[in-house]
Amino acid sequence: MSTSSPPDLWLFNEVNDLARHTGWLHAPILGYATYGLGVFAVLLMGGWWFARRRSPRRVAAAVWAGAATLAAVGLNQLLVAYFHEARPYTDLPGAFVLAHRTSDFSFPSDHAVMAGAAAAGLWLVSRKLGAVATAAALALAFSRV
Numbered sequence: 001m002s003t004s005s006p007p008d009l010w011l012f013n014e015v016n017d018l019a020r021h022t023g024w025l026h027a028p029i030l031g032y033a034t035y036g037l038g039v040f041a042v043l044l045m046g047g048w049w050f051a052r053r054r055s056p057r058r059v060a061a062a063v064w065a066g067a068a069t070l071a072a073v074g075l076n077q078l079l080v081a082y083f084h085e086a087r088p089y090t091d092l093p094g095a096f097v098l099a100h101r102t103s104d105f106s107f108p109s110d111h112a113v114m115a116g117a118a119a120a121g122l123w124l125v126s127r128k129l130g131a132v133a134t135a136a137a138l139a140l141a142f143s144r145v
Contacts, residue, residue, distance in 0.1 A: 043129065
């Protein structure tokens with residue numbers, strides 16, 4: 001995170017301050033940040049399960065949702081290599097860190113891209129499943145900050 005970007009810094013500080021004052025949320029947030037990708041595997045499989053009883057178009061959408069999710073994560077690696085944005089705790093040593101520190105770059109987030117791609121694909125399978133996946137994606141993105 002570049003400290004020269006005030007909107008990013010302001011938002012990061014707001015979320016970081018919230019984390020400092022909500023200790024009771026640390027375990028569930030850390031658990032979801034760590035294992036939340038499994039939720040999307042279940043949602044994508046659930047999309048296929050739902051679609052197989054509906055129509056070939058929905059089955060195709062479910063299969064493509066999974067494939068597009070993998071493709072999005074692969075393409076994201078090119079963006080990460082381009083932006084080279086350091087993790088916030090690298091530039092801001094006083095940042096509250098809930099999870100373990102890593103040395104890879106932080107933007108765009110692999111987790112957020114994967115979750116967003118899965119959610120977008122699942123909207124094509126089912127509105128309800130898409131809405132659930134979108135809520136789960138937003139929660140995962142938030143938990144990673």
